[in-house]
Amino acid sequence: QVQxxxxxxxLVKPSETLSLTCTVSGGSLSYHYWSWIRQPPGxxxxxxxxxxxxxxxxxxxxxxxxxxxxxDTSKNQFFLRLDSVTAADxxxxxxxxxxxxxxxxLDSWGQGTLVTVSS
Amino acid sequence: xxxxxxxxxxxxxxxxxxxxxxxxxSQSISTYLNWYQGKPGKAPKVLIYGAxxxxxxxxxxxxxxxxxxDFTLTISSLQPEDFATYYCQxxxxxxxxxxxxxxxEVK
Numbered sequence: 001q002v003q004x005x006x007x008x009x010x011l012v013k014p015s016e017t018l019s020l021t022c023t024v025s026g027g028s029l030s031y032h033y034w035s036w037i038r039q040p041p042g043x044x045x046x047x048x049x050x051x052x053x054x055x056x057x058x059x060x061x062x063x064x065x066x067x068x069x070x071x072d073t074s075k076n077q078f079f080l081r082l083d084s085v086t087a088a089d090x091x092x093x094x095x096x097x098x099x100x101x102x103x104x105x106l107d108s109w110g111q112g113t114l115v116t117v118s119s
Numbered sequence: 120x121x122x123x124x125x126x127x128x129x130x131x132x133x134x135x136x137x138x139x140x141x142x143x144x145s146q147s148i149s150t151y152l153n154w155y156q157g158k159p160g161k162a163p164k165v166l167i168y169g170a171x172x173x174x175x176x177x178x179x180x181x182x183x184x185x186x187x188x189d190f191t192l193t194i195s196s197l198q199p200e201d202f203a204t205y206y207c208q209x210x211x212x213x214x215x216x217x218x219x220x221x222x223x224e225v226k
Contacts, residue, residue, distance in 0.1 A: 045155075045163070045206055047215040060214040061120075094162065103169045104210035105153045109162035 002027035004095050004110035012089075012117050018082040022095030022110060029053040029071055033098035034078045035106060036069060038091035046091075050098065051078060085117045121145050121209050125218035131226040138194040140221045142207035147187045151211035154183055154192045157204045157220070166205075167192060197223070 008020035022034070035050035049059035051069045059067050068081040082089060092114050096106040122145035132138050142152065150170035157163040165174045167183035170190055180195040194201055202225055207218040 044219045045157075045208075045217040047208075047217065058213050062214070096163075098210075103151065103153065103172075104215070105165050105168035105174070106155070106163070106208075107165050107168075107174065109164075111160075111162050 002097060002108045004097065004108055006093060006095050006110045006113040008113060008115070010114060010116060012085055012115060013119050014086055014117055015084055018080070018085050018089060018115055018117070020080040020093055020095075020113065020115070022078050022080075024076045024078070024097075029073050029076055029078065033101070033104060034069075034071065035096045035098060036080045037094045037096060037106070038089075039094070039112075040088075040091040043091075048080065048082075048093075087117050089115070090117045091115060120214055121148060121212060121216055123207055123209055123216050123218040125205075125207060125221050127221060128219065129222040129224060131224050132197050133226045134197055134199055136197045136226075138197055138201075138223060140192045140205055140207075140223075142185075142190045142192070142218050144188045144190075144209055148209045148211040150186050151209055152183075152185065152190045153208045153210060154181075155206045155208065156201075157206060163206070194223075 003025045005023050012018045030053050036048040051057045066083040071078040092112040094112045096109040098104045124143045126141045152170045154167040155163040166181045171183045204220045204222045
């Protein structure tokens with residue numbers, strides 16, 4: 001049973017960079033699609049982007065200019081970097097796995113980590 | 120972007136009731152439609168993928184149907200653990216988009 005766990009600072013100052021790590025246990029990054037999703041307080045889910053284990057990335061165009069998703073297969077981790085954050089980036093951030101290309105369903109999720117953007 | 124619209128936004132139901140939630144896409148997405156259950160403080164859980172395929176381990180009281188632009192999620196006999204928020208999500212094209220959610224509350 002694959003498990004995912006997000007980690008990173010819970011507080012980021014405006015204009016700075018939000019950096020999160022997702023550590024995958026009980027399975028390999030190989031042959032799967034690894035995604036980031038966020039949920040602002042009281043709002044719905046927003047897809048941020050995903051990376052295939054080989055490194056190909058697909059980003060939400062609304063965030064693309066500020067966004068980098070990467071992997072470290074040796075550590076079974078993948079990463080989110082969001083530059084120039086504002087209060088609008090305050091959200092619970094989830095990492096998740098899509099096991100296959102056909103349906104791209106997110107079948108395993110982390111518990112989520114709240115990131116607040118505030119000075 | 121493909122817009123996903125769910126209805127209703129919330130509903131009240133009792134244990135044992137049958138519940139149906141609708142999701143409409145702003146353009147055809149074939150059957151690239153997934154349903155998730157979300158609870159406060161917990162990771163969302165996939166229930167249905169490909170519009171009608173039951174995710175392994177999900178009780179059979181959950182079912183999905185539809186294709187093109189109109190989809191439904193049905194819970195045939197609501198259980199106490201089913202009070203939650205449900206989201207649809209299209210995975211046909213980038214960016215993936217979610218519906219705004221349907222909150223199922225205790226009547």
